[in-house]
Structures are given as structure tokens and as C-alpha cells.
Amino acid sequence: MSVCTISVSDMHCAACAGKIRRALTTLDGIEATHINPVRRQVLVEHGRATDPLQILNTIESAGFTPTLAGLDDHDERQRDLLKRLGIAGLAMMQVMMAAIALYAGSFDGIEPAYERLLQFTSLLFTIPVVCYSAVPFFTSALSSIRGGGLNMDVPIALAISIAFSVSLHATLTGGSDVFYDSVVMFTFLLLGARYIDNRLQRRFDLTGQLLSALPSTALRIEAGERQPVPVAELAPGDQIWVPEGAQIPVDGTLDGNTALLDEAVLTGESDWVEKQTAETVYAGTLNRGAGFGLTATRTVDESRIADIAQLAEQAEVGQARITRITDRIAGIFIPSVLALAALTFVIWQFVDPSRALMAMLTVLVVSCPCALSLATPAALTAAMTRLRQLGVVLTNSEALERVLDVNRVYIDKTGTLTTSRPAILHTEVLDSGMNQAECLTLATALQRYSSHPYATAFEHAGADSGPGWTVEDVETVTGGGVRGWISADAGGPSAEFRIGSASFAGASGEADDRSVYLARAGWVIARFDLSNQVRPDAMASVTALKNLGIAPVMLSGDSPERCAETAAVLGIDFLARQTPEAKLAAIHADQQRGARVLMLGDGINDVPVLAGADVSAAVVEASDLVKSRSDVLLLSRRLAPLTDLFRVARQTRSITLQNLIWAAAYNLTAIPVAALGLMPPWLAALGMAASSTLVMLNATRLLSVAPTEAAPGMEA
Amino acid sequence: MEILVVLIPVSVVLIGIAAAIFLWAVNNDQFEQLDKHGFDIFEEDSGDEK
Numbered sequence: 001m002s003v004c005t006i007s008v009s010d011m012h013c014a015a016c017a018g019k020i021r022r023a024l025t026t027l028d029g030i031e032a033t034h035i036n037p038v039r040r041q042v043l044v045e046h047g048r049a050t051d052p053l054q055i056l057n058t059i060e061s062a063g064f065t066p067t068l069a070g071l072d073d074h075d076e077r078q079r080d081l082l083k084r085l086g087i088a089g090l091a092m093m094q095v096m097m098a099a100i101a102l103y104a105g106s107f108d109g110i111e112p113a114y115e116r117l118l119q120f121t122s123l124l125f126t127i128p129v130v131c132y133s134a135v136p137f138f139t140s141a142l143s144s145i146r147g148g149g150l151n152m153d154v155p156i157a158l159a160i161s162i163a164f165s166v167s168l169h170a171t172l173t174g175g176s177d178v179f180y181d182s183v184v185m186f187t188f189l190l191l192g193a194r195y196i197d198n199r200l201q202r203r204f205d206l207t208g209q210l211l212s213a214l215p216s217t218a219l220r221i222e223a224g225e226r227q228p229v230p231v232a233e234l235a236p237g238d239q240i241w242v243p244e245g246a247q248i249p250v251d252g253t254l255d256g257n258t259a260l261l262d263e264a265v266l267t268g269e270s271d272w273v274e275k276q277t278a279e280t281v282y283a284g285t286l287n288r289g290a291g292f293g294l295t296a297t298r299t300v301d302e303s304r305i306a307d308i309a310q311l312a313e314q315a316e317v318g319q320a321r322i323t324r325i326t327d328r329i330a331g332i333f334i335p336s337v338l339a340l341a342a343l344t345f346v347i348w349q350f351v352d353p354s355r356a357l358m359a360m361l362t363v364l365v366v367s368c369p370c371a372l373s374l375a376t377p378a379a380l381t382a383a384m385t386r387l388r389q390l391g392v393v394l395t396n397s398e399a400l401e402r403v404l405d406v407n408r409v410y411i412d413k414t415g416t417l418t419t420s421r422p423a424i425l426h427t428e429v430l431d432s433g434m435n436q437a438e439c440l441t442l443a444t445a446l447q448r449y450s451s452h453p454y455a456t457a458f459e460h461a462g463a464d465s466g467p468g469w470t471v472e473d474v475e476t477v478t479g480g481g482v483r484g485w486i487s488a489d490a491g492g493p494s495a496e497f498r499i500g501s502a503s504f505a506g507a508s509g510e511a512d513d514r515s516v517y518l519a520r521a522g523w524v525i526a527r528f529d530l531s532n533q534v535r536p537d538a539m540a541s542v543t544a545l546k547n548l549g550i551a552p553v554m555l556s557g558d559s560p561e562r563c564a565e566t567a568a569v570l571g572i573d574f575l576a577r578q579t580p581e582a583k584l585a586a587i588h589a590d591q592q593r594g595a596r597v598l599m600l601g602d603g604i605n606d607v608p609v610l611a612g613a614d615v616s617a618a619v620v621e622a623s624d625l626v627k628s629r630s631d632v633l634l635l636s637r638r639l640a641p642l643t644d645l646f647r648v649a650r651q652t653r654s655i656t657l658q659n660l661i662w663a664a665a666y667n668l669t670a671i672p673v674a675a676l677g678l679m680p681p682w683l684a685a686l687g688m689a690a691s692s693t694l695v696m697l698n699a700t701r702l703l704s705v706a707p708t709e710a711a712p713g714m715e716a
Numbered sequence: 717m718e719i720l721v722v723l724i725p726v727s728v729v730l731i732g733i734a735a736a737i738f739l740w741a742v743n744n745d746q747f748e749q750l751d752k753h754g755f756d757i758f759e760e761d762s763g764d765e766k
Contacts, residue, residue: 079742086738090731114717121724125731 023062063147088133088188099181122180159364193689218249251303252294260289333369362674366684371691375659378699383652391641399631403649405596431525439526480504541639
């Protein structure tokens with residue numbers, strides 16, 4: 001299956017979105033269509049046999065102008081709008097000036113010659129507005145009609161063209177009822193609203209922000225010289241110099257001794273981290289210490305930041321359930337508005353024909369459902385952008401709604417509640433022929449192949465293996481450990497070594513899950529006792545979760561005694577030594593009792609448990625399989641972003657609700673007032689413009705939700 | 717009031733000039749990143765100019 005992202009710049013509303021969706025269903029090989037009206041993008045999942053060109057053609061024949069996304073058409077659109085807006089503004093000043101004179105003249109009397117002169121002056125300035133500034137409304141309305149639907153530009157285009165033609169007729173036939181001022185004002189205010197909305201949208205442009213964290217050039221070390229090269233040209237194996245204060249251009253391993261990095265762009269964690277030689281450093285992060293060299297391990301496209309950008313992109317284009325409901329409301333809305341406007345005109349003919357036209361125009365302009373159709377997507381997009389900044393990536397936008405119901409959080413203990421780097425507390429040598437250093441060296445040699453969190457304890461534990469050492473036929477056994485053949489000198493006799501759990505290594509007696517056993521040819525030769533400490537920030541996060549009414553539960557493979565120890569420190573429930581089946585059963589039991597469960601896991605064995613939870617979350621270090629099955633990705637091992645997720649979700653709900661109530665209230669009050677002829681045209685245009693801008697502005701409030709801090713008062 | 721016959725064409729010409737200047741400015745990126753120059757002082761001199 002392939003995915004292609006298409007920008008449709010003239011998709012302004014829900015009705016357009018619906019039309020594109022319908023048009024695409026006629027095409028063979030389309031698996032799913034996700035439409036994001038805020039970013040004006042369509043994400044199509046299609047079979048290999050389907051040509052993206054076909055998709056573009058289909059959208060085009062529905063009356064839109066699609067372009068493959070990736071090109072930055074945002075700037076171009078913005079500049080185009082600004083030009084149209086500026087011209088409309090300049091013209092409006094002149095037309096208003098003439099309008100004041102004409103209004104005064106209609107009260108106090110005016111010589112017909114001057115009235116003509118002022119009318120023609122207004123006409124002269126209105127022509128560029130109608131023929132240039134207002135063109136986007138006309139083309140968009142026309143293409144929607146051609147496509148067999150109605151979008152929200154149809155009422156606007158109708159209002160502008162009716163007002164202009166009536167005025168033109170009056171000017172040419174010597175009448176005195178001209179509405180040039182209304183024409184230019186409608187155009188100016190509506191264009192202004194569109195310009196502001198466009199600018200606000202840019203702040204929601206998450207992927208753009210992420211990728212702009214990448215520098216465009218890097219210093220490659222070629223024959224001892226630092227040569228600037230484009231980042232896109234960097235290949236794995238390249239030596240790259242990262243000067244002080246610069247951003248790391250691509251993922252790689254550190255060559256220098258240590259480096260001080262600000263990884264906030266990736267993890268949302270504001271504390272700087274120190275990296276040691278050969279540790280992985282990530283593209284986009286900031287060098288806060290002295291300059292250092294690194295060896296690229298990936299290209300820019302494969303770097304973690306690009307992965308995250310892509311995941312985020314997919315989620316963002318996906319649509320939540322509420323959005324579809326609003327789509328339907330807006331889809332019914334426009335035909336009703338047109339009918340209502342016509343009805344207004346007819347009724348006013350009997351009451352006061354001179355006011356009929358103005359009342360109809362006001363209804364057309366005031367009733368645009370843009371606010372209604374933007375209410376939900378704007379809030380959702382803003383929420384996802386903010387969450388990303390806080391270190392949470394939603395891979396599924398519907399998850400944000402499900403998060404609201406969660407009242408129980410299962411946390412797999414390893415790494416999230418306790419420090420991710422266990423330390424070797426004690427080494428017990430069980431074979432009289434070995435010493436402690438030898439055992440550590442052997443263990444280090446084997447653990448290098450393991451991705452289990454415990455393996456990191458051994459990273460710098462043993463001396464580097466001797467020059468002739470060979471480690472062969474290494475195999476990692478999930479849930480067990482690592483086994484391999486080690487010989488002291490190349491070609492010499494080798495023995496099978498195992499390191500891992502008690503049962504894997506063949507140890508008898510009381511098994512302890514926090515100990516790692518080393519065995520040679522089936523005989524246990526050493527035991528390493530590891531310690532895990534409660535992470536300093538876990539305490540604050542647990543308290544914050546409880547304050548939100550969410551009960552955290554610790555899941556662990558550890559013995560009940562050890563769990564009780566950690567759980568008592570944190571003051572939470574725990575489930576010790578659970579198989580995945582038992583964890584799943586526990587979650588199901590909770591769900592039966594009416595609880596909604598979020599599961600935070602990181603191991604492959606957690607996949608079924610994650611699938612059973614209402615919301616699944618994984619940390620970024622988790623394997624790809626786990627990440628692909630998770631709704632939520634935490635970009636650091638801290639728990640704080642998880643509490644941020646709940647807070648942002650709740651804030652999003654209230655902002656969406658405010659937006660919907662405001663939009664509905666605006667339309668329900670403005671339309672009757674306009675139909676009754678009680679609303680001046682300038683207020684209609686201003687109200688319409690303000691209604692959608694207010695919705696966007698309200699959504700931007702989500703961008704400033706403060707992160708959960710380990711505030712001292714939180715313990716109380 | 718006869719002066720209007722002169723003043724209105726004058727205003728038409730002036731507005732024409734204003735519009736031309738405005739369009740020139742937009743086309744030459746004068747409105748791009750209005751807050752960018754405030755941050756310029758934090759940028760290190762790249763050294764490639766001079």
C-alpha cells in the first residue's frame with residue numbers, strides 16, 4: 001500500500017471535502033481517504049496499481065486544483081492573498097470616500113452631474129476589486145458548482161456579483177441606488193479573514209516546524225578539512241563536524257569524548273543531556289557544549305526526526321469522528337442558506353421592495369458556515385502540534401477523543417517509573433576459577449547484542465575484551481537472554497556462554513528478576529544484582545495523574561516484593577510478575593467494571609496488551625512493531641508528557657465545544673437578524689470574518705498549554 | 717466644487733502609484749518574515765560576505 005499527500009488549495013470547507021471524498025470513492029484501488037480541511041490536504045492510501053496522477057485527475061475533475069504536497073505552496077498562496085487584500089484595501093478607501101459624499105447627497109440633495117461623477121469614480125475603483133481581488137471567491141464558487149456541489153464561496157460570490165451588477169445597472173441608466181461600498185467592503189473583510197486564517201494555519205504546520213529544525217548544510221570532514229555540504233548529500237559513514245551551538249544535521253554516533261545536547265526538539269525534555277563516545281546522537285538536536293565530530297549512521301530522510309514528522313503527518317491528516325459530523329452539518333447548511341436568502345428577497349418585496357436587495361445580500365454574507373466547519377479541525381490540529389512540542393506524538397487523531405474517557409493507566413515499569421539505566425549493584429562470582437573482572441568482561445561482550453534495558457547496565461562495566469577474543473553465533477532469546485560462543489584466542493577452543501534470566505542461564509534455587517546470571521557451558525559462574533531507582537520525575541507525574549482523576553497501575557515482571565517496594569514509594573497499585581495474557585485479562589476485567597484503560601508499554605510482548613487497551617502508548621525507544629500499534633508515542637522516558645496528553649485532551653474538548661457553540665450561536669442569531677433587515681452590511685461582513693477568525697484564534701490557545709512541571713506544590 | 721473634476725483624477729493617479737509600490741513590495745518579499753530582522757543580532761556573522 002502507498003500513501004500520497006495532495007494539497008488542494010481551493011478546498012475551503014466541509015462541503016468541498018465531502019465532494020473530494022465522494023469523487024475518490026469512484027476510483028479503483030483507493031483504500032482510504034483522509035481529509036484535513038485546515039491544512040487543505042488529502043491523504044490517500046492506495047494500492048500499488050493506482051497511479052497518483054489518476055488521483056490528481058479525479059480531484060481535478062471534481063472541480064478542484066490539486067497539487068502533490070511537499071512543494072511549499074503555502075507562501076505563494078499567502079503572498080497572492082496579500083496582494084489581493086492590499087488592492088481591495090486601497091480601493092475601499094476611495095470608494096468609501098465617494099460613498100460618504102453620495103450618502104450626504106441623498107439626504108441634502110446633490111447636483112446630478114456630481115452624483116454621476118462620484119458614481120463613476122466608485123465604479124472605477126470597484127472594477128479592480130471585483131475583477132482581481134474577489135477572483136478567488138468566483139473561481140472557487142464556479143468550480144464547486146461545476147463539480148455538482150455548493151461550497152461556502154457560492155453565497156459570497158453571489159452577494160458580490162449581485163451587488164455589483166445592480167450598482168452597475170444604476171450607474172449606467174442614471175439611477176441612484178449604488179452599492180459599490182458594500183462590494184469592496186465584503187471583499188476586503190472576507191479576504192482579510194482568509195489571510196489571517198492562513199497565517200494562523202502556518203502556526204499549526206507541525207511538519208514544517210519539525211523539519212525546519214534541521215540545518216540545510218553540514219560540515220563534512222574531508223581529508224582533515226571541514227567542507228560545507230548540503231545535508232541531503234550526507235551518507236552513512238560520513239565524518240561530520242558539529243560546531244558549538246549548531247544543530248546536528250543527521251543521526252549518527254558521537255566520535256568525541258562527550259557532548260552536551262539539547263534534545264527538546266525530539267523529546268520535549270528541556271534538560272540538556274550528556275552523551276558519551278559512540279552513543280547515538282539525533283538530527284535536529286542542538287549542540288550546547290563544545291564542537292564535536294560524529295559519524296553519520298543514517299541519511300537525513302531516515303533520521304528519527306523524519307520518522308516522527310511522517311508519523312505526525314499521518315495522524316494530522318486523519319480525521320476524527322466529530323469532524324465528520326460537522327462536515328455533514330455544513331454540507332446541508334449552504335443550500336439552506338441560498339434558499340433562505342431567496343426567501344428573504346421575496347418576502348421583502350411585499351414589505352418594502354427598496355430594502356429587499358440589501359437584506360438578501362446580508363443574509364448571503366453573514367451565514368457562511370466556515371466557523372462551524374473549522375471548529376473541530378482547528379482545535380485538533382493545534383492540540384496535536386502542542387503535544388508534539390511537549391514530547392507526545394499522536395499517530396491516530398481519534399485517540400485524542402478516547403483519551404478523554406481514560407481513568408486508569410497501566411504503566412510497564414521498566415524504564416518509565418524507574419531509571420532507564422539500571423546499575424550493577426553487586427557481582428557475585430560463583431566459580432572459584434574466575435575473578436570479578438573476567439566475569440564482567442564476558443558479560444559485557446555478550447550483553448552488547450541485547451536490547452533489553454538491563455543490558456545497558458553492562459555497557460561500561462567490563463574492560464574491553466582482549467585482542468584475540470571472538471564472539472560467534474550470537475543469538476538473543478526474547479524473555480531469556482543472550483547466548484554465544486566465546487573463545488579467548490582466534491581459532492582456539494570456545495565455550496558456549498549464556499547471560500540472562502535464571503531459567504535461561506540454568507541457575508537453580510530462588511529466581512530473582514532483578515538479577516542477571518552468566519553461565520559457561522551450562523554452569524552458572526556469576527550473578528549480577530541490578531538496581532532500579534524510581535525516576536526523580538516519576539513521583540510528580542504520578543501525583544499529577546492522580547489529580548486528574550486517573551489511577552496509575554504499575555505492571556512489572558519483577559517479584560511482588562520488589563514491586564511493592566517501588567509501588568509504596570510512588571503510592572500506586574501494582575501487578576507483579578504478569579504474563580502478557582494475565583495483563584490483558586487484568587485490563588479486560590477493568591474494562592468490564594467500566595474503566596477505560598491507557599496502556600503504556602515498550603516490549604514486543606506487550607503488543608497484545610496494547611491492542612486490548614482503549615488507548616495504547618509506547619515510548620520512542622520501543623521496537624517498530626510496538627510503535628506501529630500504538631496510538632500515542634512518548635518521545636522521552638519521562639512520564640510528564642503522559643499527563644500533558646490528558647491535560648491537552650481535556651483542553652481540546654472544551655475549546656472544540658466553545659468553538660461549536662460559538663459558531664452555532666453566531667449563525668442562529670445572525671441569520672434571522674439579517675433576514676429581518678436589521679443588520680447593516682458592514683456588520684454582516686465583519687461578523688462573518690470575525691466568526692471564523694475567532695474559532696482559529698481560540699484554537700491557538702491550545703498552543704500555549706503549559707507543560708506539567710514537577711512543581712513543589714504538587715505533592716499536596 | 718469644480719475642483720473635484722481635477723482632484724478626483726489626481727487621486728486616481730496617486731492611488732495607482734500606491735498600488736504599484738505595494739505590489740512591488742509584496743513581489744520583492746518586503747512582507748516576508750517581518751520579525752526576522754529582530755533576531756539577526758543573534759546570528760553569527762557567516763563570514764562569506766565582505
